[in-house]
Amino acid sequence: MDATSSTNNFILQVEHLSMKFGGLVAIGDLSFQARRGEITALIGPNGAGKTTVFNCITGFYKPTEGMITLNKRDGSTYLLERLPNHEIPARAKVARTFQNIRLFSGMTLLENLLVAQHNKLMKASGYTFLGLFGFPSYRQASAESIELARHWLEKADLIERADDPAGDLPYGAQRRLEIARAMCTGPELLCLDEPAAGLNPKESASLNELLNDIKDNTGTSILLIEHDMSVVMQISDHVVVLEYGRKISDGNPQSVRTDPRVIAAYLGVDDEEVETVLTEVGDEDVIEQLDTGPDAAHGPGNSASMMAGPVSDTVEHADEGERVTVSKAASKAALVDASKPVSQAGKPAAKPRSPAKKSTSPAKPAAKSSTAKPRGGRK
Numbered sequence: 472m473d474a475t476s477s478t479n480n481f482i483l484q485v486e487h488l489s490m491k492f493g494g495l496v497a498i499g500d501l502s503f504q505a506r507r508g509e510i511t512a513l514i515g516p517n518g519a520g521k522t523t524v525f526n527c528i529t530g531f532y533k534p535t536e537g538m539i540t541l542n543k544r545d546g547s548t549y550l551l552e553r554l555p556n557h558e559i560p561a562r563a564k565v566a567r568t569f570q571n572i573r574l575f576s577g578m579t580l581l582e583n584l585l586v587a588q589h590n591k592l593m594k595a596s597g598y599t600f601l602g603l604f605g606f607p608s609y610r611q612a613s614a615e616s617i618e619l620a621r622h623w624l625e626k627a628d629l630i631e632r633a634d635d636p637a638g639d640l641p642y643g644a645q646r647r648l649e650i651a652r653a654m655c656t657g658p659e660l661l662c663l664d665e666p667a668a669g670l671n672p673k674e675s676a677s678l679n680e681l682l683n684d685i686k687d688n689t690g691t692s693i694l695l696i697e698h699d700m701s702v703v704m705q706i707s708d709h710v711v712v713l714e715y716g717r718k719i720s721d722g723n724p725q726s727v728r729t730d731p732r733v734i735a736a737y738l739g740v741d742d743e744e745v746e747t748v749l750t751e752v753g754d755e756d757v758i759e760q761l762d763t764g765p766d767a768a769h770g771p772g773n774s775a776s777m778m779a780g781p782v783s784d785t786v787e788h789a790d791e792g793e794r795v796t797v798s799k800a801a802s803k804a805a806l807v808d809a810s811k812p813v814s815q816a817g818k819p820a821a822k823p824r825s826p827a828k829k830s831t832s833p834a835k836p837a838a839k840s841s842t843a844k845p846r847g848g849r850k
């Protein structure tokens with residue numbers, strides 16, 4: 472296939488992607504790009520459509536509409552939505568991990584990494600049983616596979632446990648093993664679906680280290696779905712935010728973190744409050760979207776916060792006052808930059824509480840703690 476040099480800075484280009492399940496629009500007209508050699512994070516509340524995007528990229532779903540272009544380093548270009556499923560990892564060199572860990576738990580760590588190289592080994596055997604015993608090419612490929620597996624076990628800090636069953640590992644180590652297994656296929660694009668889910672801070676730090684190592688020392692670009700904001704903010708170069716299957720923000724971690732639409736989506740601020748902020752910043756497009764509400768066909772009516780546990784646990788809201796105070800645990804993003812006052816993370820959301828707004832809208836009853844619940848659509 473032809474190289475398109477002008478677009479080759481981007482490993483992945485998603486254009487006007489839509490995915491419908493019956494009447495449900497899981498993704499609606501989504502476009503974004505992932506730059507080569509970078510870590511791009513795809514974030515958004517539960518049910519936003521992140522895993523569906525991954526499933527379209529990796530061939531598990533064929534999108535209803537849209538184009539997904541993968542530009543390899545050698546200049547070849549693949550339209551992933553048209554490629555047969557098995558060719559996406561083999562030819563386009565896209566590897567993935569799953570939201571729920573999928574390892575061969577009864578096999579050892581080493582065996583898990585060798586299975587990932589099965590195609591290469593079968594090819595070297597000439598696809599014959601006798602080939603397994605006789606072909607020098609098979610013996611060489613086998614030795615190389617073991618060497619590659621050993622390399623990634625070391626990188627993932629798992630070499631000590633190479634001969635243990637994968638199911639015996641703690642959760643964080645299993646996540647790293649999955650990434651090591653994906654790396655054994657030599658991917659150009661590595662798609663990770665919530666790799667930090669369920670990890671403790673130490674395990675999260677090891678994960679960050681592994682992902683930064685991959686970014687710095689291999690040619691592999693990373694597309695990451697993540698709920699853990701400490702991971703997203705620390706290692707991403709670029710963040711794309713989805714809500715109700717549509718993109719609501721796209722930029723560097725700092726700009727996304729302070730985007731009022733993102734804060735609203737995550738903290739569950741009332742639509743009218745977001746509107747006030749957006750009127751102040753003059754974003755007419757999004758105001759219109761808020762007026763029409765989320766796509767009625769899209770799944771969940773309420774977007775749950777994913778910054779931390781239940782929002783009601785973590786957000787204190789002084790409704791009669793002028794401020795929304797976000798407690799430390801409310802936003803892991805805020806914890807990343809401990810030098811900043813925590814209240815800054817909630818600052819844009821606090822804007823609607825300005826006196827200007829008060830003069831135009833009646834005061835709400837003190838009992839209505841609007842920030843303490845996820846934002847639903849307009850009724």
Ligand SMILES: Nc1ncnc2c1ncn2[C@@H]1O[C@H](COP(=O)(O)OP(=O)(O)O)[C@@H](O)[C@H]1O
Nearest residue numbers: 492497516517518519520521522523524770771
């Ligand atoms: N195979 C499917 N069939 C029907 N609905 C689906 C399917 N996969 C995902 N969905 C729906 O699409 C929406 C987005 O889901 P998903 O991509 O898993 O969200 P996220 O990963 O952001 O939490 C949800 O409403 C979900 O129920």
Ligand SMILES: [Mg+2]
Nearest residue numbers: 521522523570
């Ligand atoms: Mg998901």
